[in-house]
Amino acid sequence: QVQLQESGPGLVKPSETLSLTCTVSGVSINITTYYWSWIRQPPGKGLEWLGYVYYTGATNYNPSLESRVTISVDTSKNQFSLKLTSLTAADTAVYYCARDQFSRGYYFLDYWGQGNLVTVSS
Amino acid sequence: DIQMTQSPSSLSASVGDRVTITCRASQKINRYLNWYQQKAGKAPKLLIYGASFLQSGVPSRFSGSGAGTDFTLTISYLLPEDFATYYCQQSYTHWTFGQGTTVDMK
Numbered sequence: 001q002v003q004l005q006e007s008g009p010g011l012v013k014p015s016e017t018l019s020l021t022c023t024v025s026g027v028s029i030n031i032t033t034y035y036w037s038w039i040r041q042p043p044g045k046g047l048e049w050l051g052y053v054y055y056t057g058a059t060n061y062n063p064s065l066e067s068r069v070t071i072s073v074d075t076s077k078n079q080f081s082l083k084l085t086s087l088t089a090a091d092t093a094v095y096y097c098a099r100d101q102f103s104r105g106y107y108f109l110d111y112w113g114q115g116n117l118v119t120v121s122s
Numbered sequence: 123d124i125q126m127t128q129s130p131s132s133l134s135a136s137v138g139d140r141v142t143i144t145c146r147a148s149q150k151i152n153r154y155l156n157w158y159q160q161k162a163g164k165a166p167k168l169l170i171y172g173a174s175f176l177q178s179g180v181p182s183r184f185s186g187s188g189a190g191t192d193f194t195l196t197i198s199y200l201l202p203e204d205f206a207t208y209y210c211q212q213s214y215t216h217w218t219f220g221q222g223t224t225v226d227m228k
Contacts, residue, residue: 037217047158047166047209049217062216063123096165107213108156108171115165 002026006116018084022097030055035100036080040093128220134228141197143223145210154214
């Protein structure tokens, strides 16, 4: 079955760069109807979409974070990754990776990882 | 950015109740609207996509409707496992989520 698993640090210092990887199993990341997204959720708050990557490397980012976010894909490893620069305490959140499916003309997030809590603190 | 506003922010209900949650977009988004359920400590789960298409495996007591700017999620008969937080999300451009509606036990 389709599974996504985030990996990366749980604690990062302010001003540093966060790097997270999502490993996809049960489906090829190369399939043309799938995009691969990152979403985050600060403790006790709502969901914020960060952006997605297509298997070709094409990306689409949240405009409010675009200057700090880079999402990339490694099809040989069936993985995609997130880099978020210039961290502050406001970036403390659970970071989720998810599959963004395109079907019947619509996009929707149908499979999610379990989430990776990242705390920004010195 | 397209702003998504859910109402109410929270509601108290009993098992067997019919529950309705609304979501309004700040501009027209056709039917590019999805609904998710999230339980504490878990990732969100897709319920409805394209405003009214039921995701595979989701019980038929969940339904969605609407188009343009106004959308509704309805749970026809609330079960104990339905107490959770529900989010709408637009997929028209640069996805955004509503602030969430928490359904708790009356």
